[in-house]
Amino acid sequence: MSAVDAIPGESTTPPAAAALREADLWRRPRRTPLTWARSGGLTTLLLILPMLLVFGAFSWYPIVQTVIMSLQSTNLVDPPTWVGLDNFRTVLEDPLLPKAIENTAYFAGLALLFGYPIPLAAAVLMSELRRFRGVYATLVYLPVVIPPVVAVLLWKTFYDGSSAGAFNTVLGWVGLGPYPWLQSASTAMPSLVLEATWANAGATVIIYLAALTSVNSELYEAASVDGASLWRKVWHITLPQLRGVLLVTMILQIIATAQVFLEPYLFTSGGPNNSTLTVLLLIYNYAFANSLGGDYGSAAALSLMLAAFLAVFSLVYLRLTRSWSTE
Amino acid sequence: MKSTHRAATVAVVVTSLLAACVAGASAKSSSSQATVTISVASLIPGSTPAAVKEFENQVAQFEKANPSIKVKPVEYQWTGPTFAAKLAAKTLPTVFEVPFTDARTLGERGQLADLTREIKALPYFSKLNPAVLAEATTARGKIVALPKGAYAQALHYNRKLFTQAGLDPSKPPTTWAQIRAYAKQIAERTGKAGYLQMGKADNTAGWILTTVTYSLGGRMQSGSGTSARATLDNPQTATALNLIKTMRWTDNSMGSNFDYGWSDINQAFAAGNVGMYISGSDVYTNLVQASNIDPGIYGVTTIPLAKSKTAGVLGGGTLVAVRPDANSAAKAAAVKWIDFYYVRKLVTKSQAIRNAKSLVANKQPVGVPALPLFNKKQYDLANTWIKPYINVPTAQMAPFTSRIFGQKLIPEPAVATQSVYHSLDTVVQAVLTDRNANIAQLLQQANTTAQDLMRRST
Numbered sequence: 206m207s208a209v210d211a212i213p214g215e216s217t218t219p220p221a222a223a224a225l226r227e228a229d230l231w232r233r234p235r236r237t238p239l240t241w242a243r244s245g246g247l248t249t250l251l252l253i254l255p256m257l258l259v260f261g262a263f264s265w266y267p268i269v270q271t272v273i274m275s276l277q278s279t280n281l282v283d284p285p286t287w288v289g290l291d292n293f294r295t296v297l298e299d300p301l302l303p304k305a306i307e308n309t310a311y312f313a314g315l316a317l318l319f320g321y322p323i324p325l326a327a328a329v330l331m332s333e334l335r336r337f338r339g340v341y342a343t344l345v346y347l348p349v350v351i352p353p354v355v356a357v358l359l360w361k362t363f364y365d366g367s368s369a370g371a372f373n374t375v376l377g378w379v380g381l382g383p384y385p386w387l388q389s390a391s392t393a394m395p396s397l398v399l400e401a402t403w404a405n406a407g408a409t410v411i412i413y414l415a416a417l418t419s420v421n422s423e424l425y426e427a428a429s430v431d432g433a434s435l436w437r438k439v440w441h442i443t444l445p446q447l448r449g450v451l452l453v454t455m456i457l458q459i460i461a462t463a464q465v466f467l468e469p470y471l472f473t474s475g476g477p478n479n480s481t482l483t484v485l486l487l488i489y490n491y492a493f494a495n496s497l498g499g500d501y502g503s504a505a506a507l508s509l510m511l512a513a514f515l516a517v518f519s520l521v522y523l524r525l526t527r528s529w530s531t532e
Numbered sequence: 533m534k535s536t537h538r539a540a541t542v543a544v545v546v547t548s549l550l551a552a553c554v555a556g557a558s559a560k561s562s563s564s565q566a567t568v569t570i571s572v573a574s575l576i577p578g579s580t581p582a583a584v585k586e587f588e589n590q591v592a593q594f595e596k597a598n599p600s601i602k603v604k605p606v607e608y609q610w611t612g613p614t615f616a617a618k619l620a621a622k623t624l625p626t627v628f629e630v631p632f633t634d635a636r637t638l639g640e641r642g643q644l645a646d647l648t649r650e651i652k653a654l655p656y657f658s659k660l661n662p663a664v665l666a667e668a669t670t671a672r673g674k675i676v677a678l679p680k681g682a683y684a685q686a687l688h689y690n691r692k693l694f695t696q697a698g699l700d701p702s703k704p705p706t707t708w709a710q711i712r713a714y715a716k717q718i719a720e721r722t723g724k725a726g727y728l729q730m731g732k733a734d735n736t737a738g739w740i741l742t743t744v745t746y747s748l749g750g751r752m753q754s755g756s757g758t759s760a761r762a763t764l765d766n767p768q769t770a771t772a773l774n775l776i777k778t779m780r781w782t783d784n785s786m787g788s789n790f791d792y793g794w795s796d797i798n799q800a801f802a803a804g805n806v807g808m809y810i811s812g813s814d815v816y817t818n819l820v821q822a823s824n825i826d827p828g829i830y831g832v833t834t835i836p837l838a839k840s841k842t843a844g845v846l847g848g849g850t851l852v853a854v855r856p857d858a859n860s861a862a863k864a865a866a867v868k869w870i871d872f873y874y875v876r877k878l879v880t881k882s883q884a885i886r887n888a889k890s891l892v893a894n895k896q897p898v899g900v901p902a903l904p905l906f907n908k909k910q911y912d913l914a915n916t917w918i919k920p921y922i923n924v925p926t927a928q929m930a931p932f933t934s935r936i937f938g939q940k941l942i943p944e945p946a947v948a949t950q951s952v953y954h955s956l957d958t959v960v961q962a963v964l965t966d967r968n969a970n971i972a973q974l975l976q977q978a979n980t981t982a983q984d985l986m987r988r989s990t
Contacts, residue, residue, distance in 0.1 A: 368788075
């Protein structure tokens with residue numbers, strides 16, 4: 206009787222039903238490759254095959270190639286030569302690297318300070334509205350729909366430093382400015398963060414709006430009975446209830462801002478005097494800039510170092526916040 | 533359930549097989565043995581339809597004369613990033629243009645085809661200006677490109693803004709002090725930037741700063757090859773930087789935006805927002821093709837040179853190269869095309885006239901100031917052939933064309949040129965955006981960076 210393996214997932218049965226089970230075996234065969242194929246495993250495989258191929262070709266294979274390339278030197282025409290850890294050494298000795306890291310941290314920090322609370326505040330305010338919530342949600346999401354390059358080029362003209370520039374004109378009506386925006390090392394990075402926040406906040410607002418609907422309204426009612434103001438309700442009910450979502454969006458934002466490339470590249474090409482040079486832009490310059498270009502090895506090496514740093518950072522972050530995010 | 537699964541499996545398999553067949557059938561069939569197909573860079577993206585039509589006329593002429601060669605025009609403008617990506621993907625056009633400064637580096641790195649044999653076989657090879665040919669030759673004597681045009685840096689000015697500011701457009705500035713004064717006047721009376729200098733961190737800022745330094749008598753490098761030394765911190769560069777510092781912060785005659793690169797400064801100029809700026813003497817073509825400039829506002833003169841033996845004007849130019857993996861049939865066809873489209877019109881009267889005629893018919897500029905590819909005699913001769921077709925305002929260009937041949941032409945820094953310019957980019961940006969920029973310190977840092985990059989490239 207018990208010489209037969211139990212079918213996975215089935216609990217052990219009392220001896221009386223064992224005989225019935227024996228009969229079952231004739232109708233429900235053991236799982237072998239043939240039964241797997243017959244029961245639809247082949248179809249499943251064929252259906253996910255395209256996804257595997259696409260991911261393999263465009264995600265996993267390039268990652269493997271990057272690792273290999275970081276240990277080589279190549280001119281893209283002749284076969285590459287192996288140079289061991291030379292590329293990593295070159296990158297670490299580059300005087301621009303500390304500047305790039307500092308700028309990236311500055312961008313990420315500013316984005317966290319200003320860009321992170323804004324979508325939450327907007328979502329909370331919008332969820333308080335009785336009417337037109339949909340209109341506001343649409344308006345807030347519109348900037349996300351605009352192609353990023355178009356948005357940046359638009360803002361570049363808005364950021365014109367003369368008093369005839371779009372922003373300077375509007376600010377001039379209330380007696381402010383004209384500001385140099387992208388033309389000064391001190392205001393260039395904040396200008397980039399401003400545009401990045403405008404372009405990306407909408408997506409997070411929608412996520413928060415959805416998460417807010419999961420907060421039990423009885424909690425708010427109880428708080429109202431106790432005489433809590435909106436601010437206290439937000440601080441004591443909304444934020445703790447949204448803890449999980451907030452922690453996830455925070456790590457996602459940190460990872461995304463650590464890889465910022467579009468804004469520095471299109472707005473300032475590294476900014477007045479390297480003040481908006483980020484790590485990704487440095488990688489780009491290693492590979493493609495000023496016909497010294499072709500240091501693809503260093504570009505690959507720095508990419509790997511950034512990826513490793515973000516991976517370690519994420520692990521540490523998830524570890525530390527594990528206790529906070531569970532109820 | 534089972535039959536549904538079976539049906540689904542069959543459907544998926546059949547669909548994928550069909551897709552594979554279609555993909556295979558639509559793959560380009562290789563060219564027949566007789567014809568060679570080459571793709572050639574035609575015009576820069578964004579060119580006017582008239583310019584595109586003119587190019588297609590030339591292709592038709594060439595194909596008629598060479599029935600075994602098929603030419604496929606491709607819009608491609610050489611830039612570092614797109615070149616690298618296309619090289620890796622093997623999608624470079626067979627023939628494309630490369631600036632002087634990059635061709636030698638690329639050739640030495642093996643990223644351009646070796647054309648020594650084909651070019652030496654050209655009938656006018658021995659007549660090429662040796663200084664110009666040197667720009668296409670690597671340190672080991674490999675010729676990797678054919679020069680198609682040489683130019684000198686020039687000072688372009690807006691005649692209309694000059695008039696509005698109370699200046700005489702036929703008397704452009706002849707000293708740097710005058711440039712400063714005129715810029716101030718234009719800014720005060722018209723509100724536009726009186727003088728603008730490229731400030732983008734894509735090497736153009738360093739390129740123009742080098743131009744100004746040369747005009748004051750300085751040099752960015754001394755020595756050559758592996759013993760070359762960076763001299764970015766020479767006194768003339770400091771003078772040039774102090775000059776733009778004054779114009780920017782004291783006179784406020786440089787406007788409020790300082791991150792212009794080669795194409796956007798052309799756009800700004802054509803739009804009438806710039807009084808004077810420095811760029812290659814050949815930009816009029818781009819001003820017409822890409823920015824539709826009103827010819828009446830255009831004026832050009834030579835850059836004022838200091839009274840010093842070493843003062844001179846920076847020269848530059850463009851070469852035409854072939855992708856490194858072209859086979860010998862493609863290389864031969866490519867050089868034939870380069871000869872026909874780029875060089876013939878400078879050495880053969882009938883071709884010069886035919887070319888000029890079709891350019892005029894498509895409202896393209898004929899007679900833009902350039903430097904001789906061969907020698908001045910040939911250059912003057914070629915100009916007499918096309919004289920009836922010249923449609924650029926030559927009178928407005930006279931201040932340049934009458935004086936340029938009296939100026940000493942200096943080639944760009946030979947070692948790691950673009951890296952030298954890149955090191956200077958940040959210095960220019962700092963001076964233009966930070967009132968308290970320490971010029972001496974910035975130049976010293978730039979010099980160290982440049983020296984390191986030069987050492988690594990040799």
